[in-house]
Structures are given as structure tokens and as C-alpha cells.
Amino acid sequence: MTVRGEVAHIGHVELLTPRFDESLWFFEELLGMEIEARAGDSAYLRGFGDYERYCLKLTASDTSGLGHLALRASSEDALQRRVAELARSGLGDGWHDGDVGHGRAYRFHDPDGRPFELYYETERYAPPPRLRPPMANQHQRRVGRGVGVRRLEHANFVSPDVRACRVHLEQRLGYRSWEIIKLDEETEWGAWLSATVQGHEIIYIKESLQVPSHPPRLHHLAFWVDTREEVLRAADLFQDAGIFIEAGPAKHTPIHSFYLYVYEPGGNRIEVTSGGYLVFDPDPEATTLWDMDTYRSSRAWGKAFPPSFDTYATPPVPGS
Amino acid sequence: MTVRGEVAHIGHVELLTPRFDESLWFFEELLGMEIEARAGDSAYLRGFGDYERYCLKLTASDTSGLGHLALRASSEDALQRRVAELARSGLGDGWHDGDVGHGRAYRFHDPDGRPFELYYETERYAPPPRLRPPMANQHQRRVGRGVGVRRLEHANFVSPDVRACRVHLEQRLGYRSWEIIKLDEETEWGAWLSATVQGHEIIYIKESLQVPSHPPRLHHLAFWVDTREEVLRAADLFQDAGIFIEAGPAKHTPIHSFYLYVYEPGGNRIEVTSGGYLVFDPDPEATTLWDMDTYRSSRAWGKAFPPSFDTYATPPVPGS
């Protein structure tokens, strides 16, 4: 049977921060997320469009970067099939009892060693009175604070072996690659993967370090707003709040989405994004294969990224 | 096995028009579509984002309304499985050899008798020199003419039995309903169905006629633009071109998409649309169930629709 469709979507990401209070301020006050729960060293935050309780678990740590990425399977049966496959692959790490808002989850890692989880049982969000929406097809009312992100859209990881990570997601979890940039016949510089018609949900791009760090690094998390105008508005809000804007707003060459990159106070790169194309074509030819020359000579409008965009990832590595 | 995922997307719609030349002018000059082919009494038109050759087959006729709706299966195997199921259902009408741009197709009808087709083999679009795009992940360059629609987004049909049509699409073709409006325990007023995470791809709403017409009628076809601003721009272009604007721009209650309704010269209602939410939740509870009272008392902003919106469909019925 086909693997496509077995994973429904990213459930949430755990993000580590060495400056917990400032990071929490950033996500609550500037991105406009709601704190849905707090437990241990973590706060759980949601966008106004999340049907689950949260999409971001923010955890105090001595460093920055990824805690783990949690995927929701599309059914209990799909979960069992994927776990069996992951166990066979040698990348499985075993079950744990779950966390705030979701049931038991299977831990595994990608070829870089990056922690993932897969779960099915979840809690649907029940808003408190102040956040109850007027329409039955809304999960939460908007409160008009800060950027007002709808949801987590994608995670971008830097990897010493983009190809291995890409093939892993495709073969074991049913992701499709809509764009791949190749350095040469063997080596890939980037891969844009999705479990749905969306252009990207997980991205791997080449790690710039000669000796990749452990833990494997995070390039950025991207949060969705519905319009490019909201990305432009976010740029004004970030500038006025004194947040460092690394790049954008401008248009990405892959997927054509509209981007804005900032660093949250914990040092993690955060994207506010909108737009981009959907891919309905079920065929393998739907994948755009770029070689670096073509990619570099046919960029979307907007400037080249600053050098930091190719080298900075979290956790930062001393001397890199 | 699950039916979900067997149909990839709407391939194209055949639209009938009693005023072919004027309708062609509307789609080419005002919506900004490209004429990709002409054959017999038909012209085949595309949006700039179509990976197939076209999404609209416009056919001269003595009346308006739907010719047929063609769905693309996600694989040859999926096509065979769906055809077997359709044949078993008694709704199958047999194979034909295909049309411009796609291979053989299986004809069937929905419970109303509305003509559908299912196919898999297709031709990928190859732009002529004047339409060649600068980036490898574009199908066609934009030419900046008129509204500039990206693609066909959904078709909306009026039906004497919304529920029967909805269940048919769900059970035999793997569609999911993201929103259902119920008149009472047995009767449905509307259903918003999708084969992907999109909020809607096919919609059925209640036929207002006491004695439903044959052929079954079309409420509207919707074409996609990437931003609400383009919908607003379209309203200016339509007004300045003397095209009747029936409703909008405003926000839909179901799916939250942004709409604008006009009548093309052949009398068919055409929507220009953008936005709306995506549904990632794989569970049945993801469906919003509205009763009419709740639906009417919690509408999205924007005025009530004019009475014509509830009664006019194509082909028009004398005296209705």
C-alpha cells in the first residue's frame, strides 16, 4: 500500500531557549500566540487556527535549537504501520506516554539523529470564555495582539546529508518532495517536503559546518499568516519592537512563499510566512529539480540573503 | 483500504454557453486565462498555475450550465479501483477515449444525474515561447491581463438531495466534508467537500426549485487568485467592464474564503476567490455541523446575499 496519507501534519515543535522569559514574551506578545498550558520548564503556545491545543512547546534550556518535532498520524492504524516501519529501519527509539494535549507517542530520529515523535490520540482545543469565537467553524477568536499567527507552518533543518533525510521522510513517512536543489548527481543542497498539497511542511538544507554539530541544528520555524500584507505589518511591528530582522519581506524562489526572518530572543530564527503554491499533481514529475546554476540565475525578486542565512543555525556553534 | 487520497483534484470543468464569443472574451480578457487549444465547438482555457494544459473547457451550446466535471485520479491503480466501485454503484456510464490533453476517462454521474469523469493519464503543459516562465518551478509566465486567475478552485452545484450527493462523493471517491449545514435531522442545505486539505473543491447546496430541472444545475465555478487584494482589484475591473456583480467582495461564513460573484456573458455565475482555511485534522470531528439557526445568526461580516443567490443557477428555468 501507499505510504502517502499516513502522516496528517506537524502537530507541534518543541523549541529550546536559553532566555525563556524573553522568548515567551516574543511568542505571546509579538507573534500574538496564546499560552494554553505550562508544565515543568515548558510553556505550550497556540496560533488562533490550531484545532489541537498548541503547536509550540517552548522549553527553558541551556541552549537554543530543536527539542523535538511531533507529527500526527492520520489514524491509529496509520500510526501502527508507521511505527512498525520505523522500528524496522533502526531509527525507532520507543514509545513514551505522551505530553500535554496528546496521547502516547513513538520516538524516532531522522538520519541526522534529530528527535521526532509520531502520535495519533490528541485533545481538541476547548477555548476559555475570553477566547470563544463567534462562529462554529472557528477554533478561537482573534484578539488582535501582535502579528497574530494562525499556526506553525513548517520547520527547516540544516543537515549534513539532505538526501538521506529526504528519502527517509519520503519512504517511511509518506512525504513528497516538491522541490529539490542538487549540488551534483549525488549531493542535494535542499529539499522541500510535504505530507499534503502544501508546498512545504518540512525542509532540509545543507549544513554549512564542516564538522556538523551534535545536536543537529535547526535553521528556522515558520509561522503562518493569511496574507502578504500581514507579513509586511509584522516587519513594522518587529522593527518598532527592536527585534533583529535578518531578511525579507520578500519572495522565496522555492515554493514562491513570502517570507520575513527574525531572531527571537533565545537566538532561534523565526519566519513569518504566507502564500506559496499548492501542488495537486500526484505524479513524481511534479517535483522541480534545480541544479545550483539554474537556481542561482533565476531567483525570485528580492535580494540575495545575507551570509548569516547560510551559516547561522541553532544551537550556534562556537567559532562558526 | 481507505478511499481518501484516490482522487487527486479537479482536472477541469466543461462549461456550456449560449454566447460563446462573449464568454470566451470574458475568460480570456477579463479573467486573463490563456486559450490553450480549440476543437469542435470548444475552447480550452488555462490559469497561469495549471500544470495540466487547461482547467476550463468552454463549449458553445443552446443553453448554459455544466457540461461535465472531470476529476484526476491519483494513480492508474486508484483509477481502476474507483471505476470498479462506481460501476458497482450503478452510477457508472462507461469509458470514453479522452479529450484534448488527457487520456481515456470513465464517465459516471452523481445521484442528481450530473455528468462526471475520472481519468489519470494527462499531458503536462508545455508553454509556447511567449509564455515561458523565468523560473523552473513555474508552469507559465504571468502576462498581467485582467484578473489573472491561477486555477479553477471549486465547483458549486445545486441539488435536490445534498446529502445523497455528499455521501456519494465521500464513500465512492474519498472526499471529506469540512462543513455541513443541516435543515433538519434528515435534510442537508449545503456540504463543502474536499479531496485535500483545502476547505472546498466541490460544494452542493440545496436546489431552490420545487421540481428540479433536468439537467441538474450549476450554482457557480470559482477561480483562484492568491490574495484578497486581487479579489478587490477584480471587482474594479468587472465594474469598469460593465460586468454584473451579484455579491461581494466579502467573506464567506463556510470556509472563510473571500468571494466575488459575477455572471459571465453566457449567464453562468463565476466566483473569484482567495483565502479560506485549510483542514489538517484527519478525524471526522473536523467537520463543522451547522443547523440553520446557528448558521444564520453567526454569519461572517459582509451583507446577506441578494435573493438571486439562492434561486439563480444555470441553466436558468423559465418562470423560476
Place this chain on the structure above:
Amino acid sequence: MTVRGEVAHIGHVELLTPRFDESLWFFEELLGMEIEARAGDSAYLRGFGDYERYCLKLTASDTSGLGHLALRASSEDALQRRVAELARSGLGDGWHDGDVGHGRAYRFHDPDGRPFELYYETERYAPPPRLRPPMANQHQRRVGRGVGVRRLEHANFVSPDVRACRVHLEQRLGYRSWEIIKLDEETEWGAWLSATVQGHEIIYIKESLQVPSHPPRLHHLAFWVDTREEVLRAADLFQDAGIFIEAGPAKHTPIHSFYLYVYEPGGNRIEVTSGGYLVFDPDPEATTLWDMDTYRSSRAWGKAFPPSFDTYATPPVPGS
């Protein structure tokens, strides 16, 4: 000498509310204004783009409607010339010592008896640390709360004699009318006036009451946002906050601005607006003269207004 140019702009409006706390919540939390000062029964609020300290004086009262409209003269000499003219006209009411943020002001009234003031001396806004902007050409940082209006844009009054009020503003204060709707040769239904190239700064439309009330009534105050997208965003915020939306978002026929009308908790109609054309033509022919038939038959897209739009004004009149 020409009168044009003697009045620079609307300085502020005093708005009366019988529900002061709720109204203050509306302007601070929903419109996103800052409270710059409080004195007596009033709060003084500003948009992020105001160079003066405030544009709205909100005053607790036993009713709703206009307190007064204050205009800033373009110089001390211009102030003296206008005061002399107003005194001659019999509409002058004398000097007072000024208010929070501005120096002495001359009180007068329009032909309806509506209170106006004219002043020149003013205080330029000095932001507290939390609102200090990063760029020298900003008056205040944006904080991302609610709609985030830039400034007060216009005031719209209902009048039993639109023509008399219009001629008064033109001849004594140098306003220009960019659009006039005429009921017949003698009677005007509406006039859109401006002291600058903006399409409108003060509007008079026909009072619907047979026996006009005293005090003369306010149709609405309009606050500016820079984009139509922010008007659409405001509609979502208002709906989610349970604020009554009377009309829009849609496009006005006069001036072509994009509108959204709500009632603040004190009952006053508030518009959030953007866009509209500028008028650079210095000639009298620049005025568009509409008769009612032409006006009604060539409306901009968007629905007709609800009946309340023609009859409701503040203070409300029992039985009207």
C-alpha cells in the same frame, strides 16, 4: 487673498459617550489607540501617526454624539484672519484658553449650530520610553494592539441644510468640495469637503429627521489605516470581539475609499477607512456633481447600505 490653505487639518474631535469605560476600551483595545492624557471627565487618545498629542477627546456624558470639532490653522496669521471672518459672519462664539495639548482656541459654530474650534498653538507629541520609535521620522512606535489606526481621517455630520454648511466651510475656512450630490437645483444631499488634496476631511449628508434634533447630530468619525487589508483585518477583530458591524468592508462611491462601519459601545458610529483618491486639480471643475438618479444607478461595487445608515446618527432621537 485666497482662503485656501488657511486651515491645515482637523486637530481633534471631542466625542461624547454615555458609556465611558466601554467606549474607552473600544478605542484603546480595539482601535489600538494610546491614552495620552486624562483630565476631568475626558480621556485624550492618539493614533500612532499623530504629530500632535491626540486626535480624539473622549468625554463622559449623558448622551452620545459630537462634543466639538477642532481645526488647526496653518499659522498664527491665518488664525487671526479666519477669526475675523468668523466674527463678521455672526457664527463666532469667542475665545477660550485652550485644552490639553493646544493653546487658546476660537469657538464658532456651523449653520446647524454644531460646535467648532480653531487654534494654532499646539504641543508636538513626545513619546514615553515604551512608545519611542526607532526612526527619526516616526512619531510613535506601533505596538500591534487591535486595529492600530494611524489617525483620525474625517468627520461626517448629518445636516438639515447641507448646502449652507458646505458654503460656510468653503467661503470662511477655505475648504474645497470634491463631490456634491444634489437632490434638486436648490437642495444638496451630501458634500465631501477637504482642506488638502485628500478626498474628504469633513462630510455633510442630509439629516433624515423631519424636525432636526438639537444638538445637531454626528453620522460618524473615520479613523485611517494604511491598507485595505487592515480594514479587512479590522472586520475580523470586530466580529470576534462582538462589536456590531453595520456595513462593509466595501468601496464607497464618493471618493472611492474603502470602508467598515461599526458602533462603539457608546452608540457612536465609527468608520475604519483606507484608500480613496487624491485631488490635485486646483480648478472648480474638479468637483464631481451628482444628481441622485445618476448616483444611485452607478454605485461602486458592494451592497446598498442598510436602512440604519440613512437614519441612525448620534445622539439618537427617541422614536426616530
Place this chain on the structure above:
Amino acid sequence: MTVRGEVAHIGHVELLTPRFDESLWFFEELLGMEIEARAGDSAYLRGFGDYERYCLKLTASDTSGLGHLALRASSEDALQRRVAELARSGLGDGWHDGDVGHGRAYRFHDPDGRPFELYYETERYAPPPRLRPPMANQHQRRVGRGVGVRRLEHANFVSPDVRACRVHLEQRLGYRSWEIIKLDEETEWGAWLSATVQGHEIIYIKESLQVPSHPPRLHHLAFWVDTREEVLRAADLFQDAGIFIEAGPAKHTPIHSFYLYVYEPGGNRIEVTSGGYLVFDPDPEATTLWDMDTYRSSRAWGKAFPPSFDTYATPPVPGS
């Protein structure tokens, strides 16, 4: 008497091009302007919002750059007063009989020797049937071709003596400077001037050449669209049409307008712009004075401009 208000607005700019046919294609097909007249070596083009017949006179030449800039006085008397003042200044060059669409005009030059004209008598645009608009307050219908600019917004000149040019416009023609960037106490790097509440209508920035060229050079002409979204749309259209994009879309530090810079086929830099603040304050303190350090350290978001932005102007100078 005050000089403010004597000049109403820029009437039109004459732009020289060594590639007339390609430039005409650019302005007609890509910017979406209409050819209103042709005479001699020139075509006269208009935006859909122009009340006069045109805002751009495109003239075949052996080089690129400015032909002349024509200003419209606010009345016949104002014209006479300004001409008397210009004659006194020694910058006057005498009357000529007028051109397509306007009456006699007085020629003068700025301190750099750049040709200007001042006129009052003009022809109001009378659209041909295909361009007749549906509403009485529109000058022309929109046709939906290309970018669809509304009007010419500003001209930006490079000057060896910004200060002298600025003072000339202020003292003799009544312009106000809303922003000035100073290199030191004596020398100005840039000045943003306006005859209205708009942020800029004429801009001077420092010529980068050591030995300034004759004729004095043009940095760019800017054409207005109503929304930032239309600027973003323009970027897609330019890229797809193979037009070189030099910078943007992004936000300007001065005036906060949203910009996009391209080179038209004749080599002249063209901006598509929207937004920016209005200045209502009549006082001299309304001018923002920047020193270079502050200016450079507090830029609006968006990347630094490419080096060409500081050095390229038209006509180009060999070896520069």
C-alpha cells in the same frame, strides 16, 4: 504673501529614450498606461487617474534622461506671480506656446540647469468610448493591463548641490521639505519636497559623479499604485517579462513609501510605489532632519540598496 499653494502639482514629465519603441511597449503594456496622443518624436501617455490628458511625454532621443518637468500652477494669478519671481531670480528662460494638452508655459531651470516648465491652462481628459468609466467621479476606466498605474507620483533628480535646488523650490515655488538628510552642516545628501500634504513630489539626492554631467541627471520617475499588493504584483509581472529589477519591493526609510525599482528599456530607472505618510503639520518643525549616521543606523526593514542605486542615473556617463 505666502508662496505655499501657488504650485498645484506635477503636470507631466518628458522622458527621453534612445529605444523609443521598446520604451513605449514598457509604459503601455507593462505599466498599463494609455497612449493619449502622438506628435513629432513623442508619445503622450496617461495613468487611469489623470484628470489632465497625460502625465508622461515619451520622446525619442539619442540618449536617456529628463526632457523637462512641467508643473501646473494653482491659478492664472499664481502663474503670473511665480513667473515674475522666476524672472527676477535669473533662472527664467521665457514663455513658449504650450504643447499637446496644455496652454502657454514658462520655461525655467533649477540651479543645476535642469529644464522645468510652469503652466496653468490645461485640457481636461475626455475618454474615448472604450475608456469611458461607469462612475462620474472616475476619469477613465481601468482596463486591467499590466501594472495599471494611477498617475505619476514623483521625480527624483541627482544634483551636485542638493541644498541649492531645495531652497530654490521652497522659496520660489512654495514647496516644503518633509525630510532632509545632511552630510554636514553645509551639505545635504537628499531632500524630499512636496507642494501638498504628500510626502514627496520632487526629490533631490546627491550626484555621485565628481564632475557632474551636462545635462543634469535623472535618478528615477515614480508611478503610483494604490496598494502595496499591487507593487508586489508588479514585481511578478516585471520578473516574468524579463525586466531587470534593481531593488525592492521594500520600504523606504524616508517617507516610508513602498518601492520597486526597475530599468525601462531606454535605460531610465522607474519606480512603482505606494503608501508613505502624509504631512499635515504646517510648521517648519515638521521637517525631519537626518544626519548620515542616524540615517544609516535606523533604516527601515528591507535590504541595503545595491551600489548601482547610488551611482546609476540617466543619461549614463561613460566610465562612471
